Structures are given as C-alpha cells and as structure tokens.
Amino acid sequence: MLSPRPSVRVAQVVLLSLSCAASVAFAADKLPVYCGEVGARPYQQQPPEVARTFVLRERGAVITVTNSSDVVNGDVSGVTALLARPGPDGISLREAVTATNNERGVYTIRFDRNLKGASILLGDRLVFEGGNVTINGDIDGDGNPDVTVRGRGGFGLEIASSGNTLHALAVEDFGVGVGLAPLVSGNKTFTDNTVSNLVMRRVEQGVAGGYRAGSGTGYRWINTFIAGNAIEAKSVGIGFWLGAEGDLVEATRIVGNRLSGGGIVLAIGPGPEDRGNRAVDTLIAYNTIAGAIEAVSVYASFSGSQNLVDGVRIIGNRVRGGGVAISTADNIIPGAAAEENVVRNVLIMGNVIEGSGIGAQAGFGGARNNAITDLSIIGNVTSGIGLVASARTVDRPTEANEISRVVIRGNTVQLVQPPQFPWGGGVSVQAGQHGGMRSQVRDVWISQNEIDADGHIGINITGGWARAADNQISNVQIWCNQVARPPALAGDPFADMAGITLAGGVSGATGNRIRDVRVQDNLVAGVLDVVSVHDNPADGSSGNIVRLDTAPAPLLFAPFLNGPAVTSELVLSNLSTTAWIEGRAEFFDESGLPLTTGFLGFGDRSSMDFSIAPEGVVTFTTDGQRGAVSGSVRVTADGRVGGFVRLRQSNLPEAVVAESKAFPQGFSAVVRRSKADGLDTSITMLNAGHTAVPLDLLLRDLAGSEVTGAKQRIENLPPGGKLTRSLAELFPSANTDNFQGTVTVLAAAPGARIAGTVLETGMPSGQVRNLPVMPAR
Secondary structure: OOOOOOOOOOOOEEEOOOEOOEEEEEEOOOOOHHHOOOOOHHHOOOOOOOOOOOOOOOOOEEEEEOOOOOOOOOOOOOHHHHHHOOOOOOOOHHHHHHHHHHOOOOEEEEEOHHHOOOEEEOOOOEEEOOOOEEEEOOOOOOOOOOOEEEOOOOEEEEEOOOOOEEEOOEEEEEEEEEEEOOOOOOOOEEEEEEEEOOEEEEEEEEEEEOOOOOOOOOOEEEEEEEEOOEEEEEEEEEEEEOOOEOOEEEEEEEEOOEEEOOEEEEEOOOOOOOEOOEEEEEEEEOOEEEOOOOOEEEEOOOOOEOOEEEEEEEEOOEEEOOEEEEEOOEOOOOOOOOEOOEEEEEEEEOOEEEOOEEEEEEEEOOOEOOEEEEEEEEOOEEOOEEEEEEEOOOOOOOEOOEEEEEEEEOOEEEOOOOOOOOOOOOEEEEEEEOOOEOOEEEEEEEEOOEEEOOOOOOEEEEEEEOOOEOOEEEEEEEEOOEEOOOOOOOOOOOOOOOOEEEEEEEOOOEOOEEEEEEEEOOEEOOEEEEEEEEOEOOOOOEOOEEEEOOOOOOEEEEEEEEEOOEEEEEEEEEOOOOOOEEEEEEEEEOOOOEOOEEEOOOEEEOEEEEEEOOOOEEEEEEOOOOOOEEEEEEEEEOOOEEEEEEEEEOOOOOEEEOOOOEEEOEEEEEEEEEOOOOEEEEEEEEEOOOOOEEEEEEEEEOOOOEEEEEEEEEEEEOOOOEEEEEHHHHOOOOOOOEEEEEEEEEEOOOOOEEEEEEEEEOOHHHOEEEEOOEEOO
16 A cells, blocks of 8 residues: 555435435535536537528529419420410419429429519419429529419428429418428339528428328438528428328438428327338438427327337527427327337437427327437537436326437536426436336436536436336436536425435336436536435335445546656546545556556556545656556546546657546547648547457448448457557548548447547647547447
C-alpha cells in the first residue's frame, strides 16, 4: 500500500419509513472530469439551408399553359396532338396533364408569363398517371410560386405514377393538397417523386401518401422527396399511411419544410386488417413545425399486426407545440389484435422541441407482443423524455411489449409543464402503467443529460404504475447527468423522492421488478449521486422489488503507453468528500495478459494499490524507458473514483484520454479523416468481458449508408485484449482520404462487453481530441 489508511467515515445512509428505501448523498460541486460536457449544446448545429430556389432542368418536351381555366376543349389524346390542336382558348393546366397521361414520355409543364399571379379553380382532382412530368409554377425564377391552384375541398393534385416533380405552386382549399396514391389495384411501384417549394393554405392535409384509394396489396413508394414546402394544415402537414397488406414505403426524405397546424405522421398499419406493411429508411430533418398536437409521429401500427418501421432519422427539427412520438401499437379499436409490430433503428438527434417532448410507447389499449429496439435520443433540447412499454388495458390486457437498447445521451431537458406520462419526470422510464402487464424495458443508457424538471423528479425509473403488474426493467446505466434541483412539488405520490428516483410500483402496482441498475457520478443540485430507492412507496402497492447495483464499476483506460518516446500518467481522484477509498490499478498488454512496465518512484510493476483521501488525487507516471509497450488499465476501488490518462509524446502536445465506457455488444462513434490536412481518427477496441470475441466493423457515411469496402471482421479479441488502429488501417479497401461518418464496432458473440476510445489526431497544432463513444445501434 502507498500509505496507511486512516479510519474511514462511512457515508450517511438515511433509512426511510417505506419498505426497502435508502438515500445516499456525497457533497460535490461538479461532475468528474471524465464526464465531459453535459447537455445538448455539442449536438446543436445550424440547419443547412434548403434552397427555395430549387433549380429545375427542363426534361423532354415542354408544354406551356396559357390560360387559367379548368376547361378541356383541345385534343388531349396525347402531347403531340395537344400542341397541334390546343383549342380556341389555348392550353389549360388540366389539358396539359391529361395529354401527358395519354402519351407517355418525359415532359415539363410551365406557365406563360402572362399567368403570373393567376388562380386556377379545379373542378375535380388533377391526377398525374403518365409519369416523368415536371410541373414548375415558378415563372420568374425566384423559387416561389407564381400560380395558385384552388379547390372546393376533396383532393387537389394527385401523383399516381413515377418520376414526377411538383414544384413552386400555391395550393389552396383542398381536403388533401397533394396525394401520392394508387388509382389501380395492387402490386404497383411509384418511385422518384418530388414535392418541393409548394405553398399550401387552408388544407386539411398537405402532402398525404400511401393511403388506399381502392383495394389491393403490394404497393411500393420508393425515393420520395418532400422538401422546402410551406404548409398550413388543419390536421396533418405531411403524412404517409400504409393500409392493406404488404405495402412498402422506402427512402422517404422530408427535409426543410415549414409546417403549421399539422405535423409529420408515418403510420403504416392504421386499421385492424392492416398487416405486413413496412417503412424503411425515413429521414425527417430540419423541418420547422408549429401548432401541431404531435409534431412528428411514427407508428408501426394503430390496430394492425406484423408491421415494421426500420430506420428512422429525426434530425435538427425545430418544434413549437407538440412533440416527437414513437409507437408500435397505439390500439384504439376494442377487440383488435395489434400484435407483433416493430419499430427499430431510430435516431432522434439535435432537435429543439418546445412542446410535449419525446416519447416512446410499445403497446397501448390491448396491444401485445410489440417491440421498440435500438432507439437513440441524443443532443435534443426538449421538455421531457419518456419511455413506456405497456399502458392502458381496455377490453383485454396490454402485455408482453418491450423497449430495448435505448441511448438517452447529451440532451437538455427543460420541463415547463407536467411530465409527459403520469408519475413521470424530466427523463422517465416505465415498464407498465394503467394495468400494463408482463412487459419490459431493458438495456437503457442515460448519460450526460442536463435536466431541470421544474419541481418534478429529474430521472425517474418506475416498474409499474396504476395497477400495472409483473413488469420488469433491467440493465439501466445512469451516469454523468446533471439535475438542477430535487423534486419539490406538493401532491406527488410519496415523500422522500430524490432528483433520481427508482420505484418498484406505485398506485396499486404489484409484482414489478427493477434490477441491474447502476447510478454513478450524477450531480443533483450540487450533490453527487443523490438517489432514492423504493420497493412499495405508496398505499396499495405490493410485491415490487428494486435492486440497485451499488458496487462501483471498474474504470477502464485505453490506450496506455510507455517507451523511449512516450509516457503515460494515470491520474485518479476520490470523488467522496467524507470517506477514504482503497483500490488497485492493473495494467494489461494488448493480448489481455498482465503488463509489467516501469513507473517513476516504483520501479517495474504490473499493478498498483492505492489509498486516496477524500477529494484527494493520486498519480502514477511511467518512466519512458526500455522498449515500447502498449496496453490498457483497469481500476477497481471500494468507493467512487474518477480519472484520466495523460499521454506525452516527443514533439507533440500532450493528450488527455478519458475513461473507456464498456457497452454490451459494442460501440459507435463519429469519425473523420482528411489525408490532405493530416487529420485522422484512431479507434481503440477493448474486450471488457471474460471470453474471446470476434468483432464486426462497419463504416457509414453522413447519410447513414454503408461505405463500399468498409466491412471488416476481427476474428479474435481475447478477454482484456486491446487493438488500436487508424481509420485507414481498419478499412484499407474503402476510400477514406476525405471522409466523415460513423464507425460501428459490434461483438459477434452474446454477452460481450466492448469498450472503445476514439481519438481525433492532427487537429490544429497537432492536438488530440477525445471523441464521444456511444452504445452501438
């Protein structure tokens, strides 16, 4: 031991009058250094400009509309015939569209300059059946509409073919301004349609796609682009609704629109007979949405079954009123099945939401066996974040629903209204409520969030609420969050709540379980790790159990180097203000075997025992002698310890490397490389488990697409083993000379735990930057 350890002052444990409840607090005034910056600021970016001067090239034959009537008195048997015999009053918009439907080809419909400011009253819907038609209502080239199309309710413009572009028209007074819908039965594919720079007013729905106009199955909408529109809608601004069976919407891009009154809806199994529909690869980005009840809603089903939403990115939107809702089965029809629906691979990042916040719900109103998985909520400014697996039993139990693999990281939560869910909080996780049964939430990581819950609980984990029974929450990691103040509102379900609260069951809940929860290094109103734990905190609840994992997690650091040109300094700090801690630092080589190397003042060592006084620091520095060695460090202690490794290399600025967090199944990180500028990224992979595992590596670009030649496998990383490689070394077959994107490292074995450190090198003056690492999605 480094020094004799004085008597230890045990941290005060306050036993509450409720069953199995405890509150532990260590005074502090800041988070440990390794936590880095909390809140959404690092993720908030200025949205890219979505050009309202959308440049269109004329495609194929040009048809010029010369009058503002809705009359057909020319020869519309084809485009050639119409141009030769337009009728006594010239060419109307309906004549131009009808001619393209009757003579298939590639066409551009423009408007005569004399029609600037004109209004065309449609007597019936205007349908694009022929395909490959561009209609451009921007006469003067400023990107804005110069022609208005009006109706008397019902449908306005309807796309029932492929390759069409509707650009820069004003669309007013319709039930549906633009529809993307089939007019024929079954097995039709509609691709590469664009709706851009339209201005819609007094419509019930702005752009509505995918609904059934007749019977049939197997419809497919692929590569739909909806961008730069301004839509005032009474109910839905932009929506896709997939009914029937086996429909598909794929590669939909909804970008840079301004919506008011109605938001964005993706609902792929609305009715009880709707099943087997899919929505794949949807981007909802940089839209401005105001006044909608739900600004962005993603539903795998309302009452249908076996529907799938796979791959949704909700990025950089600005919302006033409403929020973002993710649901697998929002069952509203008594007796409907609403089973086996799945939402997976969802990223909600960098949004500003001034409304009801962000919520995910797997089952509601009798829904069963539905799942939400691989959900990442990162870097948002929002008024609350909530997860619920099962809620509200109606005519049959809502049961066996699941939410799993959730990352809630780096958000700024400003709760300015009651929580999104009853008995909630700034960040709320509930397995069941209002009678929800036998459901679970598992594998949830909550870190680096900045939370002001306005008198409510900051982070609230609840097994069951309001007669919910036999639900489970497991493997929840809560670290490096900052909660502004403890709960202080009268009338809450029970007393003695803390800024972070775990409750097994509330208000008649029975048999619920919370297990494998770790709470470490969170700051609540200036006090470190204030957490209250309650089995049955209120009258009427019984048989609920909470198990908080109180053993401090090991700290892992990689890389750790020593040699003639490099030294490493391990800095460890005691985060307690009252108690001494004891621990051990162990050093391992790249194969996971004990590493013996030289330390200043200690000689050759493969491990170091230490004692640290309250708020004290201890440092171990390698001697920079003999042959170069590379490895990792594992630190265990009987109390809270923080730390970092400082690397010093000849002729280079020193680098400070934070703790490597270990995640089940792997990690991902944002990376970049510029060969011309000498900028690169190094990725360190550390096997924190007890068995050897193979690793699968994948590189994606900024659009989330897999990069050609960027799949690699590491066949065998031994337990405790470590591997460090640059981006170019890991992916030699991929073109990374000028690259930005993400790298994902997945353990190809069950039960693995993989830690990662990602360093960006070649910054100005040769600096090294520690990049954030998150659980793999």
